[in-house]
Amino acid sequence: MGRIILQLTALVLLAASALARPVALDVSVTDAHGAAIADAVITAAPQSVSRESEAISQRVPRTHVIDQRNETFIPYVEVFRPGDSVIFRNSDRTRHHAYSFSSARQFDFVLGSGEDSPPMVLDKIGTIAVGCNIHDKMITFFYITDAPWFARSEKSGKVQLDLPAGTYAIRAWHPLLPPGAREDVRIVSIAADSPKEVAFSLQLMPDPRASMDRERVGY
């Protein structure tokens, strides 16, 4: 009898762990012509708070390092959770600014060659464009989100989020979305052992980085 109870308990635990096991949500992001889009931010916000989402929300804040190299901010897009910090690092031989006049946050650091800025906490959700007052073409975007799950697309335009079963609002954001563009939100139900796919098609503005090369110096 005791053995049967033991076996039943093991079965229940197995079933519970299967239920709790994250399920893959494959997201693809393309432009109007079907070409893959890099640097899109995909977020998944649960419709109701779960044990997992709570755990993530209480995670220790991270410090992100944004590099300035070859007169380029690296990366072009960085995702933060409220409470995370940022440090700017100048890896060039020339002086740079890291400044923003975004409504979400205003700041200005002047960084000599090899210098790091002091850590700066980003506590409000929103987007922040960061530039260099010396090199106008340098730009990076911060996306600060309280969604527990998020990822940034690589060149393949693909992102995988591992989500516990539940219902989620899936959003896609990109710095080249036109101002005031309607947000594309997909409500997706994730069931155990049933991977899902979501495809976003974004209409982006022309990428100013595409026309930048060593020949163009700006007059």
Next chain:
Amino acid sequence: MTRSRAHARRKSPARGLARARWRVASRMAALCLLALPAVVLAEDVSVHASADLRLVGGSAESSWTEGGFGKSRFGDGNAGAPFANAALSVHWQVTPAWSLATDVRYQSRLGSALSVTEAFARYRPVSTDAWRWSLKLGEFFPPISLENDGIGWTSLWTLTPSAINSWVGEELRTFGAEARVEHRGDGDTLSAGVALFGANDPAGEILASRGWSLSDLVAGIGSRLREPDAYATRIGVAPPRRYDPFLEIDHRVGIYADAEWQSAQFGRLRVLYYDNRADPSTYHPFGTDELFSWRTRFVSAGAQTQIDRLELVAQAMDGSTQIAPPGFASETHFSAAYVLASWNLGAWRPALRVDAFSTRKTPDFPPRMAEHGTAVTLALNWRPVDWLRLTGEALRIDSTRDQRVDASLAPHQTDTQIQLNARFLY
């Protein structure tokens, strides 16, 4: 023409003055080059350079650069490999807000091989709100061209800039101060500027005496522009007649004002009003000759947009230039426009541009100085590697100018110029 009357009042110190200016220009250029190794080592200095290796099949007509009426840079049917152009662009960020910039060009057929085409200081403090202002002091281009964004003020799409920007390169330079304010919104920026300047009193002379041209020569401090030999003869001056386009004659301050709307989504629009406020009754001894103050006013507008891989650029200009020394007065109206389409295919970038231009002089006497014409430029650019741009360009200019009869030519001419260029970029 009555200029010969003014010409009779030749003054000998003029030649000395011209020499002194040339000495200043060559010393400035030499200083820039000598200082280069020092500043290259310094932090906060960026150096860009380009050099062209070119094969040219010139137009049949003699080029204006050789005293003819030909509108292209290379003429007389010459084929060869002339040294076309080299440029050095140095930018020094002295403090987070102050910077110094200079451009030096090495090119043929503008009097001096070496010239300083820009040299200015800019003060632009950082702003953490939507507004940002800046101040520029020195020698710089007025914000007209939407083509010339490459090292040494070269076009990114063709070898030869449009008629409008060829003239900007030849005769327009701001020696003065420009104040600018920008409002940076979500996805767009509005910018407005106003400049006060001197030393641009001859601006407009070349449009009156020669008309429009399409050439990639850019005048700087030390450069001399050549007028058609037949024109020089007509006004009683022994050719070649060359002049400095950047002279201060009347000690009056010129002004331009501009506004630009730049949208990440739609592209940009730019308008500019220019008035050098020259006193058209004044003139200045220059060599064995005299230079008039040309009162030049114009409106310039430009637009640029991108539709997928297709980039469209258009500019238009309309204005007039006048002189009124004792005894006569003349006014030349000028207008030009172009549309350029470029396909950005990554390493390959074909471009097509169509120009239209005209001048109209009042009063005008036979053989009339008025002209009208069109130009078609077809260019294919290839960037096999980051530091090299290979360009093939065909330029065909169709123009009618009665003044050509002074050189025993038919008023209507078609200039076709072919160029192959390797531009090395640093």
